[in-house]
Amino acid sequence: MGDIVGKLGVPAALATVVLVxxxxxxxSPSATVKVALLQGEQVVYVNRNGSTLRxxxxxxxxxxxxxxxxxxxxxxxxxxxxxxxxxxANGVATVxxxxxxxxxxxxxxxxxxxxxxxxxxxxxxxxxxxxxQIKGATPLGLFPGYVTSRPITLRDATRPEVxxxxxxxxxxxxxxxAAVRALQQRLADxxxxxxxxVDGKTGEQTRFAVIAFxxxxxxxxxxxxxxxxxxxxxxxTRPTPRTTGPGNRFEVLLDRQLTLYIxxxxxxxxxxxxxxxxxxxxxxxxxxxxxxxxxxxSVPYKVWLPWASYFVGGVAFHESPDMxxxxxxxxxxxxxxxxxxxxxxxxxxGTPVTVLGSSR
Amino acid sequence: xxxxxxxxxxxCVLALPxxxxxxPPLEDPSELVVGVSMPVTGLQVGAVRGRSVVxxxxxxxxxxxxxAKRLGVPRVRFVxxxxxxxxxxxxPADWDLALAAITITPERARRVDFSKPYLTADQAVLMREGFxxxxxxxxxxxxxxxxxxxxxxxxxxxxxxIKPTRKPRLVANPSQLTYDLYxxxxxxxxxxxxxxxxxxxxxxxxxxxxxxxxxxxRALRHRLPEGQPAPRERERGVERADSRxxxxxxxxxxxxxxxxxxxxxxxxxxFRTG
Numbered sequence: 001m002g003d004i005v006g007k008l009g010v011p012a013a014l015a016t017v018v019l020v021x022x023x024x025x026x027x028s029p030s031a032t033v034k035v036a037l038l039q040g041e042q043v044v045y046v047n048r049n050g051s052t053l054r055x056x057x058x059x060x061x062x063x064x065x066x067x068x069x070x071x072x073x074x075x076x077x078x079x080x081x082x083x084x085x086x087x088x089a090n091g092v093a094t095v096x097x098x099x100x101x102x103x104x105x106x107x108x109x110x111x112x113x114x115x116x117x118x119x120x121x122x123x124x125x126x127x128x129x130x131x132x133q134i135k136g137a138t139p140l141g142l143f144p145g146y147v148t149s150r151p152i153t154l155r156d157a158t159r160p161e162v163x164x165x166x167x168x169x170x171x172x173x174x175x176x177x178a179a180v181r182a183l184q185q186r187l188a189d190x191x192x193x194x195x196x197x198v199d200g201k202t203g204e205q206t207r208f209a210v211i212a213f214x215x216x217x218x219x220x221x222x223x224x225x226x227x228x229x230x231x232x233x234x235x236x237t238r239p240t241p242r243t244t245g246p247g248n249r250f251e252v253l254l255d256r257q258l259t260l261y262i263x264x265x266x267x268x269x270x271x272x273x274x275x276x277x278x279x280x281x282x283x284x285x286x287x288x289x290x291x292x293x294x295x296x297x298s299v300p301y302k303v304w305l306p307w308a309s310y311f312v313g314g315v316a317f318h319e320s321p322d323m324x325x326x327x328x329x330x331x332x333x334x335x336x337x338x339x340x341x342x343x344x345x346x347x348x349x350g351t352p353v354t355v356l357g358s359s360r
Numbered sequence: 361x362x363x364x365x366x367x368x369x370x371x372c373v374l375a376l377p378x379x380x381x382x383x384p385p386l387e388d389p390s391e392l393v394v395g396v397s398m399p400v401t402g403l404q405v406g407a408v409r410g411r412s413v414v415x416x417x418x419x420x421x422x423x424x425x426x427x428a429k430r431l432g433v434p435r436v437r438f439v440x441x442x443x444x445x446x447x448x449x450x451x452p453a454d455w456d457l458a459l460a461a462i463t464i465t466p467e468r469a470r471r472v473d474f475s476k477p478y479l480t481a482d483q484a485v486l487m488r489e490g491f492x493x494x495x496x497x498x499x500x501x502x503x504x505x506x507x508x509x510x511x512x513x514x515x516x517x518x519x520x521x522i523k524p525t526r527k528p529r530l531v532a533n534p535s536q537l538t539y540d541l542y543x544x545x546x547x548x549x550x551x552x553x554x555x556x557x558x559x560x561x562x563x564x565x566x567x568x569x570x571x572x573x574x575x576x577x578r579a580l581r582h583r584l585p586e587g588q589p590a591p592r593e594r595e596r597g598v599e600r601a602d603s604r605x606x607x608x609x610x611x612x613x614x615x616x617x618x619x620x621x622x623x624x625x626x627x628x629x630x631f632r633t634g
Contacts, residue, residue, distance in 0.1 A: 099415055102407070107562035137407035137414040140440075141399020144562055165543045204490065304543065321544045322489055322566060337544065 035059045036119035037073045038112060039283075040276075040331035041298040041305055042314025043119055044073060053093050053124045054086040060120045061097075072276065072283040072331055073313075076112035076300070078103045084136065086121075091128035092151045093121045102134055107144040108330075112300035114143045118157040119299075129153045145302050157299070164295040165304050176200025183225050186233050187213060191270045194342070205338040211325050212272035215256045221325035239267045242359045249352040250317075250343075252333055253359035254282060257326065259317075259333060261346060271339050274323055276315075276331035282355055283331070287311040289351045292344065301330065306337075307344035311353040317343050387456065391435040392428040395458030396420070397444045402558035404459070406438070413438035420459040427457075448472055483517045484553035486560060487568030488541050494569055495548070498522055505529060507546035509537055514551040522550070534559075542566040 032047040033056035048059040064073045082098035121130045129151035139148040181200035187193040193209040207223035217232045251260040261269040276282040289309045296308035305318035317333045319340030399405040406416035428436045439455045447458045450471030507529040508514035518528045538559045560567045
C-alpha cells in the first residue's frame with residue numbers, strides 16, 4: 001500500500017485514493033492494468049492482467065474477485081453490464097456501455113460507478129479523459145454530479161465540488177432540567193457521554209448517548225430513556241474491552257454498532273457509531289491508523305468526511321451528519337459530530353483499531 | 361426559479377396550431393412522437409444520439425407513455441430538442457407533442473398551444489435528517505437556521521413569508537444548498553419543490569422530512585409522512601389540469617409513477633401536500 005500521487009502523477013486532489021496491490025500481481029507493470037474498486041468511502045486500485053483500455057474496462061465490469069470481496073472491496077457497477085466498445089483517440093477514451101450501467105436511482109451509486117470508470121480508464125497510459133456512452137448515445141442527467149455530454153478527466157472525477165464544511169449550526173435552545181442532568185451524569189459515569197456534555201439540556205448528543213447505552217444493553221434503539229432503559233441504567237456497569245491489548249486503542253463492535261476507546265484496559269468512551277451496511281461491510285480484523293485528514297474528500301461519493309482517521313484501505317473513522325442506529329455506511333465508521341474531533345485527537349497514526357464481528 | 365421571473369409552471373405543451381378547433385391527426389397513427397429537452401432531474405433524463413433518444417427515464421417520460429396508452433397508440437418515440445427554445449418557437453416540428461417545464465407567457469401562448477399545467481413549481485421546505493421536533497407550522501420555522509440560494513424565490517419566501525429570527529444562510533447554487541443541509545449547516549432549506557423532491561428521492565438517507573409546498577403558508581400544517589398517498593384534492597386537481605384531449609392520462613401517469621416506485625417519483629412526492 002502506498003501513496004498513489006507519486007506513482008501515477010495525478011493531482012493532489014487524488015491523495016485520498018489508496019493503492020492496493022494484489023499479492024504477487026505487480027511483478028510486470030507493463031502487463032497489468034489498474035482497476036478502481038470501492039472500499040469504505042474511497043477508491044482502491046487493484047491490479048489485473050492486461051494492458052489495453054478494453055481490458056481495463058472489462059476487468060472493472062467483472063467486479064471484485066471473491067478474495068477481494070472477502071476483504072470488503074466492492075463496486076457500484078451493476079453486475080452484467082455489457083461493454084459495447086472501448087476506443088482511444090487523441091487521449092480521449094470512448095467507453096460505450098449497455099443500458100444496465102445506468103440502472104438504479106441512488107445518486108451515490110450512479111456517481112460512484114462513473115468515478116470508478118474514469119479512474120480505471122485514465123490509469124491506462126495515453127488516456128487523458130473518458131467519454132461515457134450508453135448504447136452508443138450521450139447520457140444526459142443519468143449520473144448525478146457528472147456532466148457526461150463531454151469527456152470526463154481525472155480531475156473532474158476527483159476534485160472536491162464544494163468547499164470543506166464549516167461548523168455545524170447550533171441546536172435549538174432548551175432549558176436545563178434536573179432530570180436530564182441526572183440522566184446525563186449517569187451516562188457520563190458509564191462512558192456513554194463526555195463529562196463536559198452534562199448540562200441538563202435535552203438534545204441530540206444526549207439522545208445519541210442513550211442510543212449507545214441501549215446498543216450495549218441490547219435494548220430497542222430509540223434514544224428515549226424510557227422505563228426499560230431507566231431500569232437498565234440503574235444497575236449498569238461501565239463496558240469492558242472485548243479484547244486485550246496494551247496502551248490506547250479502539251475496538252469497533254459491528255454487532256452492537258459501538259466503538260470503545262480503551263486506555264490501558266479501561267473503557268474511557270463508548271460511542272454510538274454506524275458501520276458498513278450490507279454489501280459494504282466494515283472489514284473485520286486488526287489494523288492501525290495510518291492516515292489522518294481534518295477534511296477528507298470522498299472521491300466516489302463526493303462528500304466531505306470531516307475528522308477522518310483511516311485504518312484500512314479507504315475505511316476510516318469520520319464525522320457524519322447521518323447517524324442511524326443501524327449499520328448504514330459504505331464501510332467506514334461514522335461518528336457523531338459531537339465525538340468526531342475527540343476521536344480524531346485520540347487516534348494518532350499507529351493507534352490500534354480492532355474490528356470485531358461479534359462482541360458477545 | 362429566479363426572483364422576477366413569471367411564476368414557473370411545469371406545463372404539458374401540445375404542438376397544436378393556435379386557433380385550431382380540434383387536435384391535428386398524428387403523423388403516424390401507430391406512433392406518438394414526443395419532444396423533450398433533456399436533462400431535467402426527475403422529469404426527463406436519458407441518453408441521446410443526435411436527436412434520437414435511446415434511453416429515457418422520468419416522470420414526463422411515463423406521462424408520455426400514459427398519454428399514448430390513453431390514445432390507443434401502440435408506440436412512443438422521443439425526440440430530443442437540444443435547444444429548449446425550439447419547443448416554444450412555434451416552428452414546424454417533427455413531434456406530435458412536447459413535454460417540458462415551461463413558463464407560460466402570452467408571447468409563447470401565441471405561438472404554441474399550451475395545455476393546462478399539470479404540476480406547479482412551488483416552494484417547499486426540506487428538513488435536515490434527524491432534526492427534532494419536526495416543525496408543524498410556519499411559526500416553528502422562524503427560530504431555525506434556514507437556507508436557500510441567493511436571489512431566488514426561496515430566499516424571498518424566507519424573508520417575506522417565514523420572517524425568521526435568525527439570519528438566513530444564502531448560498532451560490534442548489535448543490536451547495538443540499539450539501540449544507542446534509543452536513544448540518546442548515547436546519548431546513550427553502551427552495552423549488554421539484555429540486556428538493558429530486559434531491560431527496562436520489563439520496564433519502566441524507567435528508568429529513570419533506571414539508572412542502574408552502575403555498576399560502578399552509579404547507580407544514582398539511583405535512584404528510586413519506587409514502588402517504590396524495591390527497592384526493594390533488595388527484596382531482598391533476599385531473600382537471602390534464603390536456604384537453606387526453607383527460608385523465610396525466611393523473612393516471614402520476615398515480616402509476618408513484619405506485620410503481622415511490623422514490624422515482626420525486627415530483628409526485630413533492631406535491632402530495634398541495
